[in-house]
Amino acid sequence: MTAPQWMGRISYNGRVFGALPGRPPGPIGYYHQDGDLVWAEFTGGPVRTGRLTGRCSADGVLTLAYSQVMADGQVVAGECVSTPEVLAGGRIRLREEWRRADGSTGTSWIEERS
Numbered sequence: 001m002t003a004p005q006w007m008g009r010i011s012y013n014g015r016v017f018g019a020l021p022g023r024p025p026g027p028i029g030y031y032h033q034d035g036d037l038v039w040a041e042f043t044g045g046p047v048r049t050g051r052l053t054g055r056c057s058a059d060g061v062l063t064l065a066y067s068q069v070m071a072d073g074q075v076v077a078g079e080c081v082s083t084p085e086v087l088a089g090g091r092i093r094l095r096e097e098w099r100r101a102d103g104s105t106g107t108s109w110i111e112e113r114s
Helices: none
Strands: 015-018 029-033 037-044 047-056 062-070 077-086 091-099 105-112
Touching: 029 047, 037 062
Parallel strands: none
Antiparallel strands: 015 029, 015 105, 029 037, 037 047, 047 062, 062 077, 077 091, 091 105
């Protein structure tokens, strides 16, 4: 039996991500992984609560769907592709290309907390 493609690659299980250093505080995300399945809970900054779920490819790229309730009560949903960059010491920075259900798009950066 051969090992699945994701074995031996980046694992997001137990990692915590937040805003880049020097940026205003934002949500903090708590990530979990089981095989290629990835999910997270996040809260903080303008986000009261949020969830994401998706898959991790063999190269560590995450393809995700998310939903969140903002501090102002707005409910936001969308999808995101997060591309990892492994930093010195093994921490991960994610470049997130997102698209909301309302059609708006953008790029966000988050970084693993030490």
